[in-house]
Amino acid sequence: QQKVQQSPESLIVPEGGMASLNCTFSDRNSQYFWWYRQHSGEGPKALMSIFSNGDKKEGRFTAHLNKASLHVSLHIKDSQPSDSALYFCAVNSNMGYKLTFGTGTSLLVDP
Amino acid sequence: GGIITQTPKFLIGQEGQKLTLKCQQNFNHDTMYWYRQDSGKGLRLIYYSITENDLQKGDLSEGYDASREKKSSFSLTVTSAQKNEMAVFLCASSTGDSDYTFGSGTRLLVI
Numbered sequence: 001q002q003k004v005q006q007s008p009e010s011l012i013v014p015e016g017g018m019a020s021l022n023c024t025f026s027d028r029n030s031q032y033f034w035w036y037r038q039h040s041g042e043g044p045k046a047l048m049s050i051f052s053n054g055d056k057k058e059g060r061f062t063a064h065l066n067k068a069s070l071h072v073s074l075h076i077k078d079s080q081p082s083d084s085a086l087y088f089c090a091v092n093s094n095m096g097y098k099l100t101f102g103t104g105t106s107l108l109v110d111p
Numbered sequence: 112g113g114i115i116t117q118t119p120k121f122l123i124g125q126e127g128q129k130l131t132l133k134c135q136q137n138f139n140h141d142t143m144y145w146y147r148q149d150s151g152k153g154l155r156l157i158y159y160s161i162t163e164n165d166l167q168k169g170d171l172s173e174g175y176d177a178s179r180e181k182k183s184s185f186s187l188t189v190t191s192a193q194k195n196e197m198a199v200f201l202c203a204s205s206t207g208d209s210d211y212t213f214g215s216g217t218r219l220l221v222i
Contacts, residue, residue: 001170009151034210043115043201043213044154088153090211098169099211101146101154 002027002093006102014110019076021105023089026070032092033065033072034099039085047074047087079109113138117202117214124221126194132187132217134202141206143185147171148199148216157200160185189219196221 003026013019021035032051036044050056050063050072062075072091076083089102115136124130134143142161146154146169156169158177166177176188185202197220203211 004153006153036211041215043203043215044211045213046210049210098156098159100156103151103153 002030002091002100004089004091004100004102006087006089006105008105009103010106010108012108012110013079015079015081017079017109019079019083019107019109021074021076021087021089021107023072023074023091023102024070025072025089025091025100027091027093028067028070030067030091030093033063034090034092035061035063035074036088036090036101037085038088038104044086044088076107079107081109081111083107084109113212115202115204115212115214117200117217119217120215122217122219124189124192124219126192126221128192128221130189130192130219132189132200132202132219134185134187134214135183136202136204136212137183138204138212139182140204140212141182142204143179144203144205144211145169145175145177145185145187146201146203148201154201157187192219192221194221 035047038044060077064073090099144159145157155171160179178186199216203213205211
């Protein structure tokens with residue numbers, strides 16, 4: 001059974017700073033990796049995906065994947081107060097449709 | 112653009128009661144999901160359905176039933192509410208391996 005762990009549980013960064021979120025997974029057959037963001041009172045929204053080893057940049061957000069190390073990370077540059085939210089890593093299992101979500105990292109950007 | 116609607120937004124039930132949560136989507140997505148979100152435990156899959164009248168158990172299916180009578184709707188039933196239970200139930204839809212679109216959730220409190 002796929003296990004997805006995130007660290008840290010919570011993170012406070014100053015406005016304009018860099019936030020780094022980490023995620024480890026257990027199934028070496030995992031193929032698709034997503035980051036979701038959830039603001040208070042809302043459902044999670046897909047932020048970005050990464051399918052190949054290396055970096056993928058979308059604006060202020062950079063995802064990094066290392067399948068051999070079973071590790072994926074998200075880095076948020078120039079953090080804004082609106083980035084304050086719960087962030088989930090989600091991993092596609094080798095059974096196709098099911099995404100397994102991590103436990104989440106709560107990010108607070110201090111203005 | 113489409114929308115995924117969950118009803119009710121808030122649900123207060125009594126111990127032992129059977130409670131039904133509803134989800135409707137107009138994306139024409141094939142696959143729909145029910146997740147439970149507890150503080151500190153991330154999102155855990157209860158049931159999913161890859162097409163009309165299909166049902167697949169997730170990791171947390173015990174104590175729940177689900178129904179997918181139409182492509183656009185997916186219902187979840189808590190068969191016997193547990194006292195002091197408090198959680199958010201999230202419905203999502205997708206086209207197979209694409210990103211999920213989530214509803215805003217049903218917040219359940221059992222007294």
